[in-house]
Amino acid sequence: MTQPRARADAGRAAASRTAGEPRREQVEKFDLIVLGAGPAGIEAALTARSLGMRVLIIDEAPQAGGQYYRAPNLAVQDMPSTPEKREGDRLRMRLAEADVQTWFNHRIWSIEPSYRVACATGIHNRLAEAPAMIIATGVVEKVRPVPGWTQPGVMGLAAAAIMVKSYKVVPGKRVLLTGSGPLLYDVATKICAAGGDIAAVVDAVPLSTWMQQTTRLARKPKLLAKGLGWMAYLRARGVKIYRGHALCEVLGSGEADGALIRKVDADWYPVEGQEPIQIDCDTVCYGYGLQPGLDMSRLLGAEHVYKRSRGGWTLKTDRFLRTSLRKVYAAGDVAGAFGIDLAGMRGRLAAYTAAMDGRFIEPKRFRLEAKPLKDALPHSASFGRAVNRLSMPRRGLVAFITPETTICRCESITRSKLEMAIQQGAHSLTTLRSATRCGMGPCGGRYCLSAASTILREELEIDFGDIGIVKGRSPMRPVHIRTFTQDFAYSDLPQRKPPPL
Ligand SMILES: Cc1cc2nc3c(=O)[nH]c(=O)nc-3n(C[C@H](O)[C@H](O)[C@H](O)COP(=O)(O)OP(=O)(O)OC[C@H]3O[C@@H](n4cnc5c(N)ncnc54)[C@H](O)[C@@H]3O)c2cc1C
Structure with missing residues (x-):
């Protein structure tokens, strides 16, 4: 809906400009901009709107949902109805019914210190500004290079999950899944359930380390049961699982054609005297957990801290999710990769804090409604911490x-x-x-x-x-050159008159 209008506006602006006059882009103003429409961003936007703020939420995806509740591609028919899809549909419905401005298919490529956000949509640039922002841009995968990893046929676990979830496509004919943490088993189960042929699941974490984290994982019995369910599902289908082994090379000349794995010790260094095992596969999906995606906060110059239990470098916040920057808040995994359980809660808390700091609500209401959210966070985070401890790549991978x-x-x-x-x-x-x-x-x-x-x-x-x-640095993501130049023509440049002869 918005794109043709933006194009028409650009055309009118160009027609009304005289040569040499600088192009002025319209800036749309809000009380709050939410960057990212995953569960954290959606809950933040809905809460802030309910507290009286005029809210814009932006995402580069065509629909809201983020990583976990990613919507199936609209062109794909007969998507199976999973609990994730149903919950994602509910979130999308709530957002659609709320009076929240949504910009989907908008890739945020720059943010100015005045909190002016530049988004690329197709070849068009669109600007929004607000006195406050909530960063809810989620996580990125941790991959570690090995010989051959840049070949076609090698991808991250999240990329493989997107192929299955959004497009109902399995990533290859015979797939090796390797890395660490629960994501490995989740993605393997999804591929297997979609009819994919799994060559093996190779988990760098030895069984003893899994056992050490069981007490912490058991604090969320439903989630623990879900994880054990994935493992049982794979075993029941005869999938070979190697624990305490890591990927050391992707074979092939020009595209992935097999892989070598090796037994590793507690620090994931290869065990001396153990020969590599060759796995017959045409696709390798791998990843060592998730880390907060810090593009926006790095560009804005926010303070960060390194915490293994949060997935590595993460945004530094106070207990109410204020970052070190004035009126910039963090919600969801960007403030520590703690998983889906906490994402919505942290979105709501960030919105309450933004509303209080912006004087949209009284401190009394803030204490009453936001404090319970803040108090629940440390308990709920213990599962996420245990997952991060399990998944975190250990030192020994550098040997490969x-x-x-x-x-x-x-x-x-x-x-x-x-x-x-x-x-x-x-x-x-x-x-x-x-x-x-x-x-x-x-x-x-x-x-x-x-x-x-x-x-x-x-x-x-x-x-x-x-x-x-x-x-x-800006641009944070690749954008089309015409996003910058728009309808610029060389004739727009002011021409100096040639000096008289
Ligand atoms: C494959 C996979 C499986 C997972 N499985 C589980 C699981 O089983 N259990 C669990 O608890 N957690 C799981 N997680 C983690 C879970 O996805 C996150 O905890 C949750 O999605 C965090 O929500 P969020 O709103 O913080 O971020 P996200 O859901 O990641 O949403 C961030 C949004 O920001 C948008 N964005 C980022 N950068 C830009 C940009 N420059 N411009 C525009 N938009 C941008 C993205 O498109 C995305 O929609 C999984 C993650 C992955 C990748």
Whole structure:
């Protein structure tokens, strides 16, 4: 609905401009902008609206739902009705019925310090501004490079889940699933249930570590039962599960054609004297847990902290989800990858805090309605913490990264190039990025910079917390060049008269 109007507006603006006059884009104003329409963002938007704020919620996906409640693609017929889909539909319905402005298919590519948010929709740019923002942009996957990982046929677990959930497509003919944590079994079950052929499930976490976390996991018996159910489902279908093994190489020349796995110790270093095991597959889906996606907060210059139990680097917030930036709040996994159970609750709490700080509600109401949410968070977070402890990639994976292994696929940077730069004095992630261009490609470092940190950690023997993270840059995501230039023509440039001869 909005795109043709935006196009017509752009056309009218161009027609009314004279050559040399700068293009002025309309900025739409709100009381609050919610970045990301997953469960955290949806609950934040609905709560803020119910408290009297004029709210805009933005997401690059065509529909609300985020990772877990991702809506099936509208073109795909006969999607099975799962509990996730039903709950996602309920959330989408509530959002559709509320008086909340929604911008879907809008990719946020820049945010100015004045909280002016720039979104690309197709080739068009759209601007919104508000005195307050809630960041609810969720998580990204942790992948660790191994030889051959950049070949077609290798993908993250989340990407595989999206293929099945949104498009009813299994990722390959014979699929190896590997990594760590419950996500591995969740995605394997989904692929198996969709008719996929699973070559094996390879879990780097040994059974003893799983057992150590059982007490914490048992605090959410339903979720624990769900996880055990996935494992039982796979076993019942004869899927081979290797525990305490890790992916060490993807075979193939030009596309994935088999993989090698190795037995690993408690720190995930390969066990000496154990030969690699070859797995026959044409697709490898892998990932080592989830980490908060910090594009927006890095760009805005918010403070971050490193916490293993939260998935790694995360936004620093107070107990009411205020970030270090004035009137910027964090909701959901961006403030610690704690899972679906907490996402909505943290969305509601962030909205209450934003409404109180913006004087939309009295402190008395805030205490009455927001405090119970805040008090419930620490208890509910213990399950997420246990999952993060299980999933967190251990040190030993670095042993599988050979000198020739590509770390930054956008800029083709290998481990040896990084090591050379470190030896020449690039001792922080920022200097390493400047020295090598690692993380300067279209992905903006979302995938490679955490792997580059592991190389820095190895070389300098320092902790992740001391390595730090890099400042974000705009555009945060790839956008079409016409998003910037729009209807610009060279004739728009002011022309100097040639000097008289
Ligand atoms: C494959 C997979 C399986 C999972 N399974 C489970 C499970 O079984 N149990 C569990 O508890 N948790 C699970 N999780 C985690 C769960 O998805 C999250 O806890 C939950 O979705 C967090 O909600 P959120 O609203 O914080 O973020 P999300 O649901 O991730 O939503 C973030 C939204 O922000 C949008 N966004 C991000 N960047 C931009 C941008 N630049 N422009 C526009 N939009 C943007 C995204 O499109 C997305 O819709 C799983 C995650 C994945 C990836």
